[in-house]
Amino acid sequence: MKNSKANILLIDDHQELLEFIADDLCEEYHVQTCNNGLEALKLMESDNFDLIISDVMMPEMDGYELCQHIKENMASSHIPVILLTAKNSIESKIQGLEFGADAYIEKPFSPAFLRAQIASLLKNRLKVKAFFVSNPLSQIESIGQNQSDQEFLQKVDEIIQNHLDDPKFNVDRMADILCMSRPTLYRKINVVSSLSPNELINLTRLRKAAELLAQRKFKIYEISNLLGYSSATHFSRNFQKQFGVSPSEFLEQQKLHS
Missing domain, CATH: 1.10.10.60 (Homeodomain-like)
Incomplete structure (x- = not known):
């Protein structure tokens, strides 16, 4: 992030929730939004993102399929993915992790918790990289x-x-x-x-x-x-x-x- 804001892609077909989360994050991050997985993949062809937050249940392409696309593509597999879902079963969480999600957050959630999860994922990546570069x-x-x-x-x-x-x-x-x-x-x-x-x-x-x-x-x-x-x-x-x-x-x- 090196003295610049991280670029985050936010995906949800619920427009009010999309705008609420984007508004909450926009002071700390550059936030782009779209409404489903297919739109997200198109945006990713032309923009670079540091982290992706996606709802699970969406038309066209859901969050699981989007996450799978991201993690199976060599050019994008490094991008952390947070999945948001109203499903609170253990099976749905396991499914999200099996598709490669880095974090899984249940709705309704605290905006402060989402911000903390984002910061943790981005910070941990930098710590690991710093150790690698300095340790022979x-x-x-x-x-x-x-x-x-x-x-x-x-x-x-x-x-x-x-x-x-x-x-x-x-x-x-x-x-x-x-x-x-x-x-x-x-x-x-x-x-x-x-x-x-x-x-x-x-x-x-x-x-x-x-x-x-x-x-x-x-x-x-x-x-x-x-x-x-x-x-x-x-x-x-x-x-x-x-x-x-x-x-x-x-x-x-x-x-x-x-």
Whole structure:
């Protein structure tokens, strides 16, 4: 959200409730509204959303089917979905979660509770991302909020790992391998990791360096050469900038913990 309001899509066929919720949220977030799942999918083709709130019972396409579409599409599966419903049975809650919903709120609900749920989902994503970026040995799939995201991140990581020693490897090549357009890949990686694809490539290279340092099989200059850095100095400077410690300091930390 980085100094700007998160963009929220709100979907409900009950116009008065739609306007009430939108009015309650508009001071903290950018809110767009529509009346059913099909309209929502059309809006998602041209706009990027940080979170989606949808009623379950709607004409054309209900909230369950919409949630399933969102979570099965690689370009949108990272977006948190809150389902709103008048059904209060355990079976309906389980159904919502099975379709990939991140939260399930019963009507009638407190607007304050909805705001708290939104804030929690958005904040938790940022916390997980911050830990991943600053921790050299964290696993990339840890920032995925669902199985689809985790599989996507693992695939991206595998592609980058396979090209770490290729100086010509770039975002266009990654997009080709994933059969995605460059803008779609950029947006997906940025939302999931808070990084650009180029930043993720650089971070993956540095995390591989941390992994090799932890194994203590190579000297620092050897790791620098293996990962295609122009010099050990350039490598050390990048490592310290990313993780707050130099490669030699990181190596000493690993020795203390072993």
